[in-house]
Amino acid sequence: MTESVQAASRQEQKGRTRQAILAAALELTQHQGFAQISLRQVARHAGIVPTAFYRHFDSMDELGLALVEQSFSTLRRMIREAQRDPKVFDNIIDAAADVLVEAVKHSKAHFAFVARERVGGSEAVRRAIRHELDLFVSELAVVLARLPNIETWSTEDVQMVSRLFVRNMVSNAEEVVEMPDGRPDLEERIKEGARRQMRLIVVGFKDWRS
Amino acid sequence: MTESVQAASRQEQKGRTRQAILAAALELTQHQGFAQISLRQVARHAGIVPTAFYRHFDSMDELGLALVEQSFSTLRRMIREAQRDPKVFDNIIDAAADVLVEAVKHSKAHFAFVARERVGGSEAVRRAIRHELDLFVSELAVVLARLPNIETWSTEDVQMVSRLFVRNMVSNAEEVVEMPDGRPDLEERIKEGARRQMRLIVVGFKDWRS
């Protein structure tokens, strides 16, 4: 920690410790809820003394909010990247299912944190996650509103179907999170399930009236 | 507690204390996760001394499992009653939305517990809830399989759509749980949303091919 050859500037080092705290909390959160991990556990895992924690966060609650932010910025980046992929336009459903499973697999820890704390966390953390997810629903609604069968729908209906998609995304993410490692068969199963669910919803689009 | 006019038989009294413990835990769980309430808190709320807790449950984990059981038996009873209502056959969607909101409102605490601990609870509690929900999916699949457009579907497809329904039921239940009291407008909004979602899915039924 202290024997780096290049002298670490003060703020570089601080940033690194901050990341260590976030990583420690994220790892501990995989096996128990965020609310039941202690400041001292986090500090121990991050390789610092308990009191040093306060140099970075005023409280565990603030650490939780920082984790929410980190998780969603990861997710947003992935979706932005996925939107550049041309195959999204050809087959939006299969692409979405792929992206979902891949994204969750890639940063399982963040998804697990969000899935868990969305309902089980402290008031503040729960509100933050809820807010981020609401943003997501609105963003998706904008995309959906441009699809062929939907452009004539009312705003409310589009929001509703957007919620339906996000909701199922969350549920599927939960499933992937709980999936044991090294079971590609289960993964494919979840992906196929997600695909079917989305197709079923989409099939309903063209016969929908108010 | 001790001045009841009629002498309480020993097991009656024990049962009453057990219920007091369950009720205490359920109430405490409304404002924080089950994993972060302590044996001593529960005992205090139930009006007994901490050590007396062990006369009823070996551990907090067993208490949690008992709460899962209690919650689902409540839910099952409600659904069984609802199935007797003739209007279910006329308009299964509106009836389902009504039943959902009413059931959750009636025993909000149990639903809140399940919604929360389904993802945030201890390993054992989570597994128990997951198992109960899986049972639900299978039961619903049997009902769905008899519907007009569905009778020709593969078993897998029926299971999938059943999961879709249960999943959305859980999500809607979560929303009702988080709903502040005395806001019938919000309640109607959620009910309407649930109705639309189900209709959308059902509309997709008749154009579905494997």
Add this chain to the structure above:
DNA sequence: ACTTTGAGTGTACGCACGTTCACTGAATCG
């Protein structure tokens, strides 16, 4: 070259926790 700053240290505190143990006294049993 000096002072200042501030990330990380180490000790110490009071508190709530789970669990142990020996107990009490009323309901139940023979």
Add this chain to the structure above:
DNA sequence: CGATTCAGTGAACGTGCGTACACTCAAAGT
């Protein structure tokens, strides 16, 4: 009616917790 059972008591323990406070000592600022 005496003996037994057992739900609930109350004191005591060891532990981990959050946080306070005074500290060190190298990088950053002058």
